[in-house]
Amino acid sequence: MARYQAPRGTQDILPEDQAYWQWVLGLAREIAARYGFQPIEVPVFEDTEVFARGVGTGTDIVEKEMYTFEDRGGRSLTLRPEFTAGIVRAYIEHGMYVWPQPVKVYAIGPVFRYEAPQAGRYRQHTQFSCECIGEADPVADFEIMSIAWDLYAALGFEGVQFQLNSIGCPRCRPPYIRDVLVPYLQSRIAELSKLDVERLRKNPLRVLDTKEPESQPVVAEAPAITEYLCTECRDHFAQLRFYLDMLERPYEINPRLVRGLDYYTKTVFEVTAPGLGAQNAVGGGGRYDGLVEVLGGPPTPGVGFAAGIERIVLVLKAQGITPPPLPYPQVYFVHHGSPAKDAAVAMADRLRHCGIGALVAFGNRSLKSQLRHASKVGVRYVVIIGEEELARGEVQVKDLQTGQQTAVLQAELVKWFQNLFAQHPTP
Ligand code: HAM
DSSP, X not given: OOSOOOOTTOOOOOHHHHHHHHHHHHHHHHHHHHTTOEEOOOOSEEEHHHHHHHHOTTSHIIIIIOOEEXXXXXXXXXXXXXSHHHHHHHHHHTTGGGSSSOEEEXXXXXXXXXXXXXXXXXXXXXXXXXXXXXXXXXXXXXXXXXXXXXXXXXXXXXXXXXXXXEOOOTTTHHHIIIIIIHHHHHHTGGGSOHHHXXXXXHOGGGGGGOOOGGGHHHHHTSOOGGGGOOHXXXXXXXXXXXXXXXXXXXXXXXXXXXXXXXXXEEEEEEEEOTTSTTOOEEEEEEEOTTHHHHXXXXXXXXXXXXXXXXXXXXXXXXXXXXXXXXXXXXXXXXXXXXXXXXXXXXXXXXXHHTTOOEEEOOTTOOHHHHHXXXXXHTOSEEEEEOHHHHHHTEEEEEETTTOOEEEEXXXXXXXXXXXXXXXXXXX
16 A cells, blocks of 8 residues: 555656657647747746736635745745746746747646646646737637647547637726626526625626526526627627638637636637536637736737646547557567677667667566566567577567567667568557
8 A cells, every 4th residue: 555645636647648648748739839839938836926916816716726835035936827827927027028929839837726626627737838929910819729729630539619709808898797797697696606696796707607507597698798899809809700710610609708817808718528527628718918917018919728638638538549659669688698688788779779679688587487578568579589599690589469580690680670660660
């Protein structure tokens, strides 16, 4: 029995799952690069203010989910609960607003939220976050959504759904909330759940995407924000939809989609996929035209999205999609006698330096036990070298799949495998 376990809500990603991870992350990087996004790294923790101001003090993330601590110097720091605010902090700190705009960057790494753990919901999860900062054109929104599309399509996901909404801007949203939404919700307050009555007080927009069953009839009939957008937001939304339609990207308008972070303006979207149960969002994002300014930079538009890698892997497994295997040596040296072992170590060394993965049996176990180990670890070819082979300057190469055995000159072993793998590529 293990004395220690990974902390609640965290998990180890073992080698057996790494093929999924490397595949997803490799595709994510490749697709991001195609759209002109470059990698960026930001710290795992930031001044608490970056998230409190950036994500918004009224949000669940800031109110209930942040891992905040005081360091030994008395500073309040927070493990990042998302990437966007930290990336925008970096954008301002490094004066990226004087670079050619927009600045397009993506980050991959762990983020931390103190949530109630369940399938698909963890306290540490991994995001692929793409941010396009410094561009107001709806084509930028389209491209961000398109990266998400391309990723889920490249993975072979079935049944992906894109939900889209516009939640307006500081000009049109407050009057909608004050004059339309709040009076409506108040008129039906008796039908709302306790949690939603509380939300109505603190962050009324969040009532719209409530999961509380009893509040559903109320929100289903709520006046849609898209009917109250200002001309600029309305035009932006229409333009984005024009591109989505022109390029035949299926999506659904969901007037109740508001998302859980305060920085969004105009576009918000969420991607769901079957196979996840309740936590079915595999990605989400939107526009954040006020965020750079909120964090102390010049007024600058921005748009981005993030995908949760753990959830993507869960969907892959639920849908029976298998990743390409990771490279693993296909050659295993077994040996008999000390001089043969030394020769095996030297030959494996030569193979590896010529780009061919190779394993050598450790210790001095019997041939039979070495062969058993070779087939257990899953190599295809075993190179057998004993005293007789050594004397002849040869080895026996056995194909474990076909049982075929071939004598090969030691001096020609590298070339022999290079030819073989050129004809039959292996992982
Ligand atoms: P978010 O919707 O909070 O957005 O998170 C993005 C994705 O991360 C979710 O769609 C989900 O796949 C995954 N995720 C979130 N929380 C968890 C969790 N507790 N366990 C497992 N996976 C999770 C953001 O974080 C925004 N920063 C996205 C963005 C970028 N907006 C603009 N730019």
